[in-house]
Amino acid sequence: MEQNYHKDHLACHNCDKKLVACRYILKEENPYCIPCYQEQFAHNCEECKKPIGPDYKDLSYKDRHWHEFCFKCFECQKSLVDQPFAPKNENIFCSDCHDDKFAARCDGCEKPFRGVFRHPDVAGMKKFEYRGKQWHEECFCCMVCKEPIRNKSFIPRDQDVVCVPCYEDQFAQKCSKCSGVINKGGVAYKNQPWHKECFTCTNCSKELAKEKFTSRDEKPFCASCYGDLFAKKCCRCSNAITGFGGTKFISFEDRNWHSDCFVCSKCEASMVGRGFLMNEGSVLCPDCGRS
Structure with a gap:
């Protein structure tokens, strides 16, 4: 200690025991015999409750101390020296025992999620959560192809999930014309997409x-084409009578008129709801017919 003593004066700082030819330990620059050091400064082991003397390694975690040979898993008694471990309920467990007893379990395989413990070489498992359930990365799979979803997009199907390619192949609506998948902006006609x-x-x-x-004949036509191809023609204006927009029309002996076109050919008075006369294909009101 870079100081000089008579041999009778080199003594334990606590009990004055002579330390010549004896083992001692310095604490705050004062010498202590082994029993006094253990009594005053040594930590008690959490497992065996005995002091951890200078002849043993003192392993500590959060103000708790163990002999090296007492630092064991509470469940399986395996040594945890240089091994990953985790505390639970005032006890310490190896990673396997901790996961088996306390870790959340996968809703797919029902095995625990292995955690990230106090060891640089141990990695945690990815956990996928959806609708209150959780899966390992390799267990969160498409219900159709059984391949893991991982970072791909998916679509819910009842209580399961389906990857986009499988959903489009088996469940998505397909166009009645081109058979392609309808992702958005579809039209429904006669119960067909x-x-x-x-x-x-x-x-x-x-x-x-x-x-x-x-x-x-179950085929759609625009108003213009339907009128040109199939509709009856008005005997007065020759335009198609399609009925679009609630158009009313008059029929008489295979001849047809728009309601607005059904007028006397001479005075152009409306004949809708009135008696009329036919003269060589022309419609006449009674007055014009008599004259």
């Missing part, structure tokens, strides 16, 4: 999503 761009007039291929249309 269509892409907006695929739902077109059978004759002119005009998109019908925002147009007036009707059908003929």
Whole structure:
């Protein structure tokens, strides 16, 4: 200690025991015999409750101390020296025992999630959570192809999940015309789904999503094509009588008129709801007919 003593004066700082030819330990620059050092400064072991003397390694964790040979798993008694461990309920456990007793379990395989413990070489498992359940990365799988979802997009299906390719192949609506998957903007017609761009007039291929249309033999036609191809023609204006927009029309002996066109051919008075005469295909009111 870079100081000089008579041999009778080199003594324990606590009990004055002579230390010549004896083992002693310095504490705060004062010498102590082994029994006094253990009594005043040594930590008591959490396991065996005995002092951890200078002849033993003192292993500590959060103000708790153990002999090296007492630092064991509470469950399996395996030594935890240089091993990953975890505390629980005032006890310490090896990683396997801790996970088996306390770790959350996967809703797929029912095995525990292995945690990240106090060891640089031990990595934790990824946990996927969805609708209050949790899975290992390799257990969170598509219900169809059974492949792990990982970072891919998925679509819920009842209580399961489906990856996008499997959903499109087996569950998604498909266009009645091109058979492609309808992701958005679809049109329903006669209980059949269509892409907006695929739902077109059978004759002119005009998109019908925002147009007036009707059908003929289960095929859709725009108002213009339907009128040109199939509708009756008005005997006065020769335009098609389609009925779009609630148009009313008059029929008489295989001849047809728009309601607005059903007028006397001479005085042009409306004949709707009135008696009329026919003269060589022309409609006449009674007054014009008598004259």
